[in-house]
Amino acid sequence: MTKKAVVDLDNSRVEEQRQVMRKIxxxxxxxxxxxxxxxxxxEETLFDGKYWLxxxxxxxxxxxxxxxLAIYKEHAEHLTEVDPEAGRELIEVFQWxxxxFNVPGGGFVMRFGDTNYSAGSVHHLHAQFIQPDIDAEGYEPVRVKVGKSR
Ligand SMILES: [Zn+2]
Known part of the structure; x- marks a missing residue:
């Protein structure tokens, strides 16, 4: 029997990440x-909630x-596996x-399920919270991919 994949190397972005993921x-x-x-x-744990770290x-x-990164504290891969109460806590975590971080604006995103569709690198459900660095040299808008590249 084939072991179920825990990560999707096709969706990794940098070499060090690929190396760590290969070990995993x-x-x-x-x-x-x-x-x-x-x-x-x-990295330090910034918030340790009931549902999210x-x-x-x-x-x-x-x-x-x-x-x-807000990581769901139980193993879940698809949105349908998440306790809706966790949605409430996720908003609290991101409000915190x-x-x-005194964030004037930004975005958060959660991809889920089959990584061919989500383009996630780790199957375990997590949400990302992003403030773009609009004053950085050579700044370009932050783009989040949903769906694997062909
Ligand atoms: Zn897991």
Whole structure:
């Protein structure tokens, strides 16, 4: 029987990320399930809620001033597996982040399910919180991809 994939290397963006992800693939463990995540975590936990753990994105997108990850604390891959109460907490988590980082504006996004459609790199459900760095040298708008490149 084939093991179910925990990450999608096609959707990784930088070489260091690919290397870390290859190691994770080798273990077959989900990198965002808490027990595994804490083992490899290098960034501080910013908010530890009932449903979500908020931390920095280790590989922030280009042109971001703030790029955070809210990771669902139980293994879930599809939106339909999430407790709707978690939606309420996610707003609270991102409100906290907005205040903490003094964010004048930005966006948040959550992709889900089949990574061919979502273009996510890790199957375990997570949401991204982004403030673009509009004053950065060579700034370009932050674009989030939904759907795998062919
Ligand atoms: Zn997981």
């Amino acid at each position: 693939v080798a273990t077959g463990k989900c990198p965002f399930c808490l027990v595994n995540f804490v083992e490899h975590q290098t 908020l931390t920095y994105n280790r590989w922030p997108y280009k042109n971001t001033k703030v790029h955070l 982040a907005s205040k903490h």
